[in-house]
Amino acid sequence: MVARQRQRSFWTWGFREDEPNEDVRQRAAKSASNRLGREVKPPVIPSIESIQLRDSRISIPSRLQSFVMDDQFDRVVHTHGGHVLELLQAIRGEFPYPPDAVAHPSSDQELEELLEWCNRDRIKVVPYGGGTSVVWGVNPPADAERVVTVDTDRLNQILEVDEVSRAAKFQAGILGPDLEAELKPLDLTLRHYPQSFPWSTVGGWIATRSGGHYATNHTHIDDFVESTRMITPSGWFESRRLPGSGAGPSPDRLVLGSEGTLGIITEAWLRLQVRPKYRASASVFFDDWYQGTRAVRTLVQTKLFPANLRILDPAEATLAAGVQTNQALLIIGFESADVPQNHQMNTMVEMVRDLGGQVNDEDVVISDGSGKATGRKGSVGQWRNSFIGVNAGAQLGLGLLSDTFETATTWDNWEHFDRQVRTKVGGTLKRVLGNGSSLSCRFTHVYPDGPAPYYTFSGIVPIGHEVEAWQEIKNTANEVIIDNGGTITHHHAVGRLHKSAWEAQRPELFGSMLKGAKASVDPQGLMNPGVLIGD
């Protein structure tokens, strides 16, 4: 096995050290027991050695054996992504479709040799960043004859920092915290914090068009990409580093969202920020959810571009931020490396009060320029802590089912859309998970022309029936989103999970064009088959 500092967990997001310990699991079981009205115990996590895997169907050429592995550990860890049903399969020891081998290339030469081998032997290739995909985007396909998963964990360096233009060249496999740690001494930051931040990679963010820190203006990783480098079965693809261009369709925009179907992203130049010094945050309460979302619309349309402008419906405000008043909670945040943010914040607080928002003066926190974070206390702080790096592992297999789905739609459609989701998905939830089920919503990102709503559901499920229950709910959610003009994903990606809904959403001819584009670089259809493009 390739030496690595931290071992990935095979049943939670992240590393062994991120796994919930026995104490945490016991507490989760106790809490679940209370909710269920009967005692449940934390399921026994199988040992890696005890997991039954089919035999590897390939033999690794000797010259590749220094970085291509077929040991039990690597194959187990790379069987599943990060979706709740996959984690559930994992703790139950179900690993039906493991990769036949796992590659850990660390150089251009190794990448070239690897793809040459896969090309020649028609081995399918699944690119793998942090393994946090919640859309079944990193699994070996069930019907593939032979599969190599390519983990970018050894491509984990910052290759160059350009402090003048504020950009850096990253290898694709670098993890969020590692890149931030390296940028910090330079007073620079990427400030891209998807929920998977501690365990996901630059390459994964680009491949899936991840959504990040900024709630307005520059929301997706797309907005930070200066150039990309990718190896395809037909060779290297490398775009020129540019701040802006109008030269034909953008090469990077075809790589962004390609989800490993065109090649393995190996490097990218990304735009950086100077670390914020001036900050301001405020929390605002609304008695009515739609009154709140209408206020958000007005605020985002003024284009003051706050870094944070996220509203939680009353249910979500209770769950995630401890709000006990059945009110919607709006969190506003401004930040800047250069200019004090009190003027912007005061302007927005005045606006939001005019729009019916309730703001306590002590909930408006404006920093003194020391760089100290605001918004780490009260409801805002509680919300923040419930957001990044949350690990679902503790609740697995306890008879509770929870998952999320997210979308975006225009403002004119929003309230109708939300009512449809609540009626239809709410109806299915009640039927499948019973009266105690819950459905809540927050906006993760907002645009002048519409919000990106993010729904969370949960409820009680008979142990052993999680998959069917989940599928029924998911079907309703997909249908409501597609029928009511939303996008099947704002930042979770398509993968295998959303493929049919995506096909219903996108222009049919765009599907043909993508297939045409793919065929030109991957004529044998080796790259991540079953995801996004292809049959």
Add this chain to the structure above:
Amino acid sequence: MVARQRQRSFWTWGFREDEPNEDVRQRAAKSASNRLGREVKPPVIPSIESIQLRDSRISIPSRLQSFVMDDQFDRVVHTHGGHVLELLQAIRGEFPYPPDAVAHPSSDQELEELLEWCNRDRIKVVPYGGGTSVVWGVNPPADAERVVTVDTDRLNQILEVDEVSRAAKFQAGILGPDLEAELKPLDLTLRHYPQSFPWSTVGGWIATRSGGHYATNHTHIDDFVESTRMITPSGWFESRRLPGSGAGPSPDRLVLGSEGTLGIITEAWLRLQVRPKYRASASVFFDDWYQGTRAVRTLVQTKLFPANLRILDPAEATLAAGVQTNQALLIIGFESADVPQNHQMNTMVEMVRDLGGQVNDEDVVISDGSGKATGRKGSVGQWRNSFIGVNAGAQLGLGLLSDTFETATTWDNWEHFDRQVRTKVGGTLKRVLGNGSSLSCRFTHVYPDGPAPYYTFSGIVPIGHEVEAWQEIKNTANEVIIDNGGTITHHHAVGRLHKSAWEAQRPELFGSMLKGAKASVDPQGLMNPGVLIGD
């Protein structure tokens, strides 16, 4: 001929009414005579009737004759785009490659019938918006057997306005002033003003990724596109209207910049603004060009997102804004529909003074919220007037040659890049146009990671030798841009003019992918051959 309100000019950008009159032409000739030191007269503009055209090589099916024309006027007008060499050809009566017919479809049905006919008879199709292309993007290709130009002038309506989301659905052929006139009573505006604004179209902007009003943050039309609709030889392509999405590569981003090679863009939803009510502008002088551009870098990196942040080098400041002090001129502008801009402007003025900029207090103009424009007086006003709707027609054929080229590059590269341009292009200019030639630069758009410099050159050329002289200069410019890391175009598009330089710039495999995508919707290669993609 199809009735239209305004007849297009065949030798200037725009309409007959935009042609410089005899008085203007005489004055231009007198000014040229002074510069040349000998008398030149305005060339005689040929009458349309006198222009020799090859016979049309197609016969228009009778059912299409209501909107497909092959009269002299339409064929003459659609032979050339808007590049200075084309206009020069036009006034000289040179129309070697006219389209065989010109279509003016006004409905989906007509578009479908048209493409069905072209498909069946293998007729090449050149989409045509406002005809202002400066990159030879709308010409019938010299080697095509049969060509129909498709003018979108009858697709000129706003189909729907969504005031809640601030967006509207435009037909592709609507012109800038027409759409603004229709939005004005609703207090809305697109605020996209490429230099061709009076004569160019929504469809053309999308096809070419035009650059607009905003100097920072949202610069290209790309940033305003919610969805697109396009007819291809394989049928309709229509993307879903969304404020944001992460579902696969963006369909719209493949349409943006496709320059008519995939299909004819027929409609688009674009994001709108409420008309600005609060404005502020300032002019700043710098003794040194690079001191000025370094200040611009610092200003744009603070992310206050001014609407205007354009710097002119001393030569350009003299030519375009009447500055007589051999200083660089920076123009700063803020605008908002909702919030006063004095704070932003005062913050930036303070910053720019710290950076060595000279600002007279009376050159900082902050509006009272009446919506009245600031920045229409002094150097800023003069610059503004020299920018939009300038028509090169008056100077044609007088023994003067002028043209522009534009690019974008990262800040770390900028000063070296600019020096290379000045040395190499300047050298060629001196050799080809003599000592009196000039080369100047301004930034049209700026990004946190780099500027978009725009160069203008002019000089004296022997009448009749314009093409060779121009080609020699252009070759040097292309070479300098490509060799020094720039993009061959920031917002002028690729067309036939920049095709080989674009091929040198883009990832080779991206070319293959685009060809693959094109082949899937245009298997016979009918759409705008020779532009961007293809041989």
